[in-house]
Amino acid sequence: MTERDAVITTRGLVKRYGRTRAVDGIDLDVRSGDVYGFLGANGSGKTTTVRMLLGLVLPTQGEVEVLGRxxxxxxREVLPRVGALIEGPAFAGHLSGRENLSLLDASGPGGTRRTRRRRIGDVLEQVGLGGVDRRPVRAYSLGMRQRLGLAGALLRRPELLVLDEPTNGLDPQGIAEIRDLLLELHRVGTTVFLSSHLLAEIEQMATRVGVLDRGRLVLQEELAVLTAPTGATVVTTPDPAAARAVLDGRVLTEDGHRLLVTAADPAEVNARLVAAGVPVTGLAVHRPTLEEVVLAAASTSADRVERPGQGAPR
Known part of the structure; x- marks a missing residue:
């Protein structure tokens, strides 16, 4: 990774609730220009971590730096430069979306009172609520509330967006629209820290990922590194038995008509099978999916934690 300014850094970050370590000594490293996917199952400690990053929860031990502070x-210095959406937005239900955003707004890095109406209109358009009427927020659907929360996070044109499950309650079209919006914000220079359990969505957006498992950071790496070619080839054939015989022990796994073969060059595998009269309907360089990477990291972590004699995690 090329050297870029640190945006979020944690060192030995721990949060205990009684005897339970909700967050267990994590070292996050988020750099300027990242779309950082913070991944983990529900209950893994993601939201607790996000709340500590923003100063909403005090850590039991360890350090947090955001934007160098x-x-x-x-x-007081950092938060005006950060847009955040955590655990679903909280709004005054009797007010309209525009009125709620007006209450959230204030003079500062995002602009002044004179530009408030325009800026509110702009962020409502960005999140797909530009045509919303003056209904009170209590009449909004969950997806509309989520969009409004994201609009609130964007009001001050932040340097850093910290989002916790921002597509919660959205339909597939809404999820795609928010994804496109976040990618556009990233293109114009916003660093995005995105906490989610939706691996397929993160795989389409993230440049780096961190994986949290039972409060421990078990993986942190560039997504391109994690999903790089493995040196294997995926072969699809209607006659897997014949292909296995021709490839003579190079088949790693078999799933129906799909074989995973030890071979970095699909053309070499294809030539060998075709020469032997084995039909081939598909060939591809094998790249692990993000789901496979995350499951492997969590499995390794579970083996380490549960190894006999090691005891429960502290």
Whole structure:
């Protein structure tokens, strides 16, 4: 990874609730220009971590830096430069979306009172609520509330967006629209920290990922590195038995008509099978999916934690 400014850094971050370690000594490294996918199952500690990043929860031990300032001490300077959506947006139900955003707005890095109406209109358009009427927010659907929460996070044109499950309650079209919006924000220079359990969505957006499993950071790496070619080839054939015989021990796994073969060059595999009269209907360089990477990391972590004699995680 080329050297870029640190945007979020944690060192040995721990949060205990009684005897339970919700977050267990994690070292996050988020750099300027990242779309950082923060992944983990529900209950893995993601939201607790996000709340500590923003100074909403105090860590039991460890350090947090956001935009070069220690948190929560630097919150007054840092938070106006950060847009955040955590655990679903909270709004005044009797007010309209525009009125709620007007309450959220204030003079500062995002602009002044004179530009408030325009900026509110702009962010409502960005999140697909430009045509919303003056209904009170209590009449909004869950998806509309989520969009409004994202609009609130964008009001001040933040340098850093910290989002916790931002597509919660959205239909597939809404999810795709939010994905496109986040990618566009990234293209114009916004760093995005995106906490989610939706691996397929993160795989389409992230440049780097961190994987949290039972409060521990078990993986942190560039997505391109994690999903790089493995040196194997995926072969699809209606006659897997014949293909297995021709390839003579090079078949790693078999799933119906799909074989995973030890071979970095699909053309070489194809030539060998065709020469032997084995029909081939598909060939591809094998790249692990993000789901496969995350499951492998979590499995390795479980083996380490549960190894006899090691005891429960502290």
């Amino acid at each position: 220690r948190m929560p001490r630097g919150g």
